[in-house]
Amino acid sequence: MxxxxxxxxxxxxxxxxxxxxxxxxxxxxxxxxxxxxxxxxxxxxxxxxxxxxxxxxRVTPPCRHFGPDSDACGGCSLQHLADAPYHAFKRSLVVEALKSKGLVPDVGDLVIARPAERRRMVFSAKLTEKEFLLGLNRAETNQIFSIQECPITVPGIVARFDAIRAVGRSLATGAETFRIAVLETLSGLDLAAEGLKPLSDKQRRTVTETVLSLKGIARVSVNGEIVIEPQKPVIDFGIVRVSPPPGGFVQATKPAEEAMAELVMGHIGKAKRIIDLFAGSGTFSLRLARLGRVHAVESEDKPLKALDHAARNTQGLKPVTVEKRDLFRRPMTVQELKTYDAAVFDPPRAGAEVQVKELARSGIKKIAAVSCNPLTLARDLRILVDAGYRIRSVTPIDQFLWSTHVETVALLEK
CATH class of the missing domain: 2.40.50.140 (Nucleic acid-binding proteins)
Known part of the structure; x- marks a missing residue:
């Protein structure tokens, strides 16, 4: 050194x-x-x-837990940067990723994130001899920093930190570190713990008694299995209400989700037959069903069942069909895609290269690409552009405030 x-x-x-x-x-x-x-x-x-x-x-960070010290929260990395350069930096991540693949479309202004919008947070948790730790890891370590405040998180979660700690303590079986995903829903908090050993009957009773003594907890699950559900957790995708599976993927903020959905729906327009790839619990499918018939494809069974149940129990939607399918190993083929007017894909960080190669050869007129990784998005867009698609717009969306993560919606047509 x-x-x-x-x-x-x-x-x-x-x-x-x-x-x-x-x-x-x-x-x-x-x-x-x-x-x-x-x-x-x-x-x-x-x-x-x-x-x-x-x-x-340089500005004063809004959170007392933020800073370069080893004894600080590592959840945010850019609280010390003023808004204008921060927004420009986030937009540049998309611009530079596209440029690396020879793509220079107009990239719109960043759709900004604001404090107190994060409705879904994943906390690290651990029971020590002195206390129960609930928080985020210190920067570049696996050590938990136990937080007392969080300016990025919705007030409904922050106000219930003590309740979340009480539930977490009742779940802890030893000194192992585990995770608690907390989602604010219309019916209360949905707590999904992962990384724990199966609970004993005694632990289940303890967790049940703890939850029933608290207010505002809709469900507690461990490793995907529901332990107690006083109220079914419900979120809304536009006019459609959905109960996501325990720990199921939900966009981290409602404003970012709505911004993405508005862009996608505005592009799809009057399409009569739409395919939604990597559909999850229906973030886009259930909104698009107001416009046309939707076929939703997703690899995981539980979110697909939630999507299907919501579609069947909501009036005013066009028909929605569902298909369980691993699109990485078995993408929708050109032959299968030929009946669709429009496609939406919103894959994990790895992108959708195998599926995009099939889309590129299809006759689908309009495609909406949604991504949480500018680098894999750029790769996928390059494939589509080389096949004759034109990029109409690219919009970066800030969903993870004061971090280096950025969402993007790219709209294409042929």
Missing amino acids: STVTITINRLGAQGHGIGNGPDGPVYVPYALPGETLAIARNGDHGTVMSTANISPD
Whole structure:
């Protein structure tokens, strides 16, 4: 380890400041462009020792848990950056990813995220000899920082931290670390614990008694199995109400979900037959069913059943059919796609390369691509563009405030 002085000239994809050291780039967490720093350098990683000049873009972080100290929460990485450069940075992640594949479409302004919007949070939890820890990992470690506040999270979750801790404590079987996904629903909080051993009958009784003594807990599950469900958790996808499966994927914020849905529906327009690939519990399918017939394809059984149940029990929708299918191993083929006017795909971070190759050869006129990973999106869009599709618009959407994650909706037509 050595001490050197560097000037930060840009932000990296992980939100670290990057400066040019004597042997190449050095990555410095919590540093901003324009700042000259004395750092303790360990390989290509630097820790700030002192700052000669402070960037005008640096602001006071809104959360007391945020900071460069080892004893700080690692849930956010960019609270110290002012709004305008932060928004520009988020947009640049999409622009640069597309450029890396030779794509230079117009990229719209970032749809911004605001504090107190995160309705779904995944916390780390652990019972120690002294206390029950519930929070997020410290930066670049597996150590839990037990939080007392969280400015990105909806008030309905923050106000029930004590209740969540009480449930978590009743679930803990030892000193193992586990996760609790917390989703705010219309009927209360849905708590989905993962990484625990199967509960004994005694533990089940303890969890049940704990939940019944509290207010605002709709369901508790462990490893996908429901332990207690005083109220069925319900969320709405437009006019349709859905009960997602325990731990099922739900967009992290309602405003981001609605922004994505508005873009997708505006593009699909008057299509009569629509296929929704990687459909989940119906984020897009159930909204699109107001426009035309929808075929929803998803690899997991439980979210597909939730989608199907909601469609069958909602009036005013066009017919919705469902299909359980692993689109990575068995994509919808050109022959199967020929009856559809429009397609939507919203895959995991790995993207949809195998499925997109089939879409590229199809005659589908309109495609809406939704992605949480600009790099795999760029790869997939390159395939479609090479097959004759035109990118009409690209919209970056901030769903994970003060992080380096960005959602994107790209709209294409042939």
